[in-house]
Amino acid sequence: MAKNLVIVESPAKAKTLGKYLGRNYTVKASVGHVVDLPKSKLGVDIANDFKPDYAVIHGKSKIIDELKKAAKDKENIYLAPDPDREGEAIAWHIAERLGSKKNIHRVLFNEITKKAVREAIKKPLKLDRAKFDAQQARRVLDRLVGYQLSPLLWDKVRRGLSAGRVQSVAVRLITERERAIRAFVKEEYWTITAALDGDQPPPFNANLFELAGKRLDHKTFRLENEAAATGVVAHLEGADWVVARVEKSDRKRNPSPPFITSRLQQEAARKLGYQPRRTMGIAQKLYEGVEIGDEGAVGLITYMRTDSTRLSPDAVEAVRGYIATRYGADYVPENPTIFKSKKSAQDAHEAIRPTSIEFPPERVAAYLEKDELNLYTLIWNRFVACQMASARLKATTIDISAKDATFRATGQVVVFDGFIRVYTEGVDEVTPDDEAERTLPDLKEGDRLRLVEPLKPEQHFTQPPPRFSQATLIKELEENGIGRPSTYASIMQTILGKEYVQEDPQRRLFPTELGMLVTDLLVGSFPDILNVEFTAGMEETLDGIEEGTQNWVEAIRRFYEPFSKDLVKAETEMRNVKVEERLTDIKCDQCGETMVIKWGRRGEFLACRSYPECKSTKNFTRDENGDIV
Structure with a gap:
């Protein structure tokens, strides 16, 4: 008979832990919280130091009885819900329901692997009152x-x-x-592009950058309309095009840090089209354990609710070895990259990463659902890339003078791809020049250029925030x-x-x-x-x-x-919207009187202004600008 009881919050997690711990341990699941504030009332005694009135959640009495029965005669009870405030609250409430405190321990692990779980069991902790109080405070505040x-x-x-x-x-x-x-009021502005060629290939485009010593920033100074743009084109007719300045520089792009929760949700939305709730549901499965052939249930990623970018030394050492083997020594930086977490981060946690370098996406692909594989690959690539060498780029800026105008061309080429070989972070609003790789000819100051085609003015409008x-x-x-x-x-x-x-x-x-x-x-x-x-x-x-x-x-x-x-x-x-009426220019179909907007239990509706003589009403919808359609 097992001498130890381990309680987690999830049946999937219980299954994975059961495999790692063996027959001396019984593993049970609470299936989430067992108590909460009641739905039918406030449940907070304001006059008594805001004491919460917790009640057993509907359907959880049976689970509590099962946990009590399983705990009977056990030498040790290990509470192993997730390592955050919510998990601490679950553990705390289970401990209170079990009653005995003498043999109850708290165990924490950031990944569900055999090594992490067994080490946590060997070094049990006490329940964390401060962490529980933080969760309780949030719950009471929100209530x-x-x-x-x-x-x-x-x-x-x-x-x-x-x-x-x-x-x-x-x-x-x-x-x-x-x-x-x-x-937002759109403002018109125009750009002018010159297609140029010199003695050295390739041909390239340059944009009007400065006119009569004033820089075009499209805000304080811009070409406001077509007449202004065509006037500049006419002014530059027959101009000599001469290279005024060439600036070359070496640039470095560093990898993004490993995922924290918010960044994972953002990147999964950008690259996979997953909304946050879907992302977290998939990540939960990857964390709690997936059946991987003969390996059985394997927790593939670390805990997915974290704001820390910290990585364990073992994980860093393992991934650096993987990078050297897979991509070559040039892709391994001299020293591991350490990312700084924000001030409020819970650095007891780690970033979201694969639990083992032994499970690359191609090895587990056959055992994962498509969306699980997609998210796991995203996490894998981000983790590997974060410990790869920086990318090196050669950037070139060329200024070309034509009369009193300056046109500018910018370009960059990747000299060494580094982490870019594996992963680059997505962007929310793409602009045409975002990280564009463009090769410019090898020109020097004083070189003369030719217009390949007539100057091209183009109309644009400023855009509102998205x-x-x-x-x-x-x-x-x-x-x-x-x-x-x-x-x-x-x-x-x-x-x-x-x-x-x-x-x-x-x-x-x-x-x-x-x-x-x-x-x-x-x-x-x-x-x-x-x-x-x-x-x-x-x-x-x-x-x-x-x-x-x-x-x-x-x-x-x-x-x-x-x-x-x-x-x-x-x-x-506070305004009482129920009794308010807003006049419209819409006429009543029945009596011809003007209709007003009122609020009812189903939302806004139109009602005849002659109520109660005329009781005509009708529903309406609004367009994206809030206008009635």
Whole structure:
């Protein structure tokens, strides 16, 4: 009979651990959290230091009974949920339900491999109260905001609406971006391209860069219309084209760091078309274990919720050996590349990487689903590339004078591909010259050139900022310090599921009229809650709780006292949209009177202004600019 019990949160993880630990260990799964705040009420005793009223989740009583039964007579109980705050909370609540603390241990591992799991079992830890408090503080904060703002919106707008501490800030970012797009006024500008040839091949293009000593930046100085552009073309008729300056330089491109959660979600969106939720679901499978032939269940990647770029020395040594064997010694830098994590990163974790260099994509391809292989290959290539030598490039800039105009050509060639041979990071908005490799002729100052064809003026318009995609919104949230690795995908899922945000045909996010309305109401009444810097500051507070430098109850109290005052004020001062009417120029089909926009339980609708004499109503839709169609 097994003397030890290991409890994890996932059946797939339990299966993999069971294979590694052998018959002296029974491995059971809690299937996620076993307790949570109740859905039917606030579940937080505000007057009693914000004490949470946890309740057993529906359907989990049986699992708790099974865990208690399995724990009976065991010499040791090892709690092995994931190594983050959420995992710590699961472990803490399981320990409380089991009752006995004398033989309960916490084990942490960043990868599910035989070596990592066995080493963790040999060096068990105590439950981490500070980490649990950080998760509990986030849960209580989110409950206080969500369960008290939502009824306010039901009263002022319509039932069924919700608000959240982080989700509402995300919707605000999308709303502000959309308003910037709608307010944007396009400005015309023109470029002029010269197709040139000299005594040395190849022919090349150069663009008008400077005119009469003034640089064309298309902002403070530009060719504003066709007349201005054709005027320059006429002015340069018969000009001598002479090389005025040649600048050559050696450049270096360094590899990107290994993946953290947000970067994995962004790159999977750019390169694979996967949305964050799908990416994290696939990564979870790769982490917990995949059946690899005779090897059985193998955890292929390290823990996928991380903001650390740290790599273990063993992993770095292994990949450097792989690079030397596969690509040659020139591709291995003299010293390992060390990437600096951001200040708030949890450096106890590692970056997302393959757990073993023994499992390259081609070896496991036959055992993985297509999307699993795609994501694993992305993680593999990024990891290998991050420890490869920098790419070396030769860059050339040529300035050509023609009367009082200067045209400029730029080009670069790769001298040594280095990490580029394996991987380059994608971009969100592609421009024509992005990293373009272009060979220019070997020219020197004073060389005379010929126009191959007439100068080519071309019309352009300035562009508004782009809408966020899910990936670029995550990037924006991360750069502003909002959210953490475990929350990004759920934020996207929440805002899309609440009728506040939709996706256009290019899968770019835009706010609905409801989303814009709710944002305006919340910004007006709860400026702190909807403030980006304030929300980022709360994330830092949660980090401080985990580090043991802040008390969770005091942190909640500092937040709640001003919030509760704003809440009372909003009950009387927030606009009551239910009773508002907005006049339109649309005529009633039945009586010819003007119709007004009103809000009902299903959203906006048109109603006859003559109500109750005329009860005509009709639904409508809006175009992407918010106009009624």
